Amino acid sequence: MLQAISLSKQYQSSYALKELNLQVNAGEICCLLGQNGAGKTTTINLFLGFMAPTSGKALINGQEVVPGAAATRKHVAYIPEVVMLYGHLTAIDNLDYFSRLAGFRYDTIRLSELLAQCGLHPDKHRQPLKGFSKGMRQKVGIAIALAKNAAVILMDEPTSGLDPRATDEFTGLVKELGQQGKAILMATHDIFNAVNIGTHIGIMKQGQLVHTMQAGDINANDLQQLYLQTI
Numbered sequence: 413m414l415q416a417i418s419l420s421k422q423y424q425s426s427y428a429l430k431e432l433n434l435q436v437n438a439g440e441i442c443c444l445l446g447q448n449g450a451g452k453t454t455t456i457n458l459f460l461g462f463m464a465p466t467s468g469k470a471l472i473n474g475q476e477v478v479p480g481a482a483a484t485r486k487h488v489a490y491i492p493e494v495v496m497l498y499g500h501l502t503a504i505d506n507l508d509y510f511s512r513l514a515g516f517r518y519d520t521i522r523l524s525e526l527l528a529q530c531g532l533h534p535d536k537h538r539q540p541l542k543g544f545s546k547g548m549r550q551k552v553g554i555a556i557a558l559a560k561n562a563a564v565i566l567m568d569e570p571t572s573g574l575d576p577r578a579t580d581e582f583t584g585l586v587k588e589l590g591q592q593g594k595a596i597l598m599a600t601h602d603i604f605n606a607v608n609i610g611t612h613i614g615i616m617k618q619g620q621l622v623h624t625m626q627a628g629d630i631n632a633n634d635l636q637q638l639y640l641q642t643i
């Protein structure tokens with residue numbers, strides 16, 4: 413579970429994030445929408461412990477996130493816009509390397525199973541990543557999140573630049589992760605995807621969360637109208 417309590421981040425006189433109160437429970441997928449500079453990445457970075465808040469708290473499974481401390485990081489998997497992997501290593505070797513970094517060791521059969529579960533064709537498992545498309549890299553990124561067995565998954569614009577088919581495959585995987593009980597927070601600019609994938613949706617503006625709703629309560633057209641009226 414992921415919780416922000418009056419979470420704020422201030423730079424000089426301006427707030428990147430102001431008094432954020434948010435909770436994402438196990439099995440929930442919360443999609444954060446908002447213009448460039450609205451505070452989405454700041455929110456994610458605070459949960460990752462990449463920076464310290466000016467005030468308030470970011471909690472993961474009830475534990476406060478402290479930058480540099482490993483206590484909460486082990487419960488978190490992060491899928492950025494571009495998953496950073498080693499291009500000269502194969503998909504299996506990348507997965508093995510990052511799983512070991514997180515303290516997990518799997519045999520080759522299990523690593524291959526995890527990649528297949530994330531939709532990566534077996535022909536690709538032993539190929540170096542430098543020849544992979546963005547969608548294929550995202551699949552390896554999700555496999556790493558699965559291997560780490562993290563309770564919380566943070567994603568920052570993970571579908572930007574993916575074609576519709578790759579986006580659809582990615583969406584299916586993320587929904588499955590939600591059904592498995594992960595708590596997922598995703599920053600996105602894709603309104604249609606937010607309605608499709610999210611259980612909850614938030615709209616941010618100038619560092620504040622100004623609307624929250626259950627995804628089932630709104631369709632993509634109405635959400636787009638609300639978004640345009642808000643920003």
Ligand SMILES: Nc1ncnc2c1ncn2[C@@H]1O[C@H](COP(=O)(O)OP(=O)(O)OP(=O)(O)O)[C@@H](O)[C@H]1O
Nearest residue numbers: 423427428429446447448449450451452453454455
């Ligand atoms: N190191 C920094 N120093 C000063 N201001 C910063 C710094 N980092 C971020 N900001 C400001 O904080 C605000 C929120 O930025 P953030 O990256 O969280 O927005 P975002 O919603 O993720 O935007 P995008 O959709 O473009 O990724 C912006 O106004 C940004 O300029």
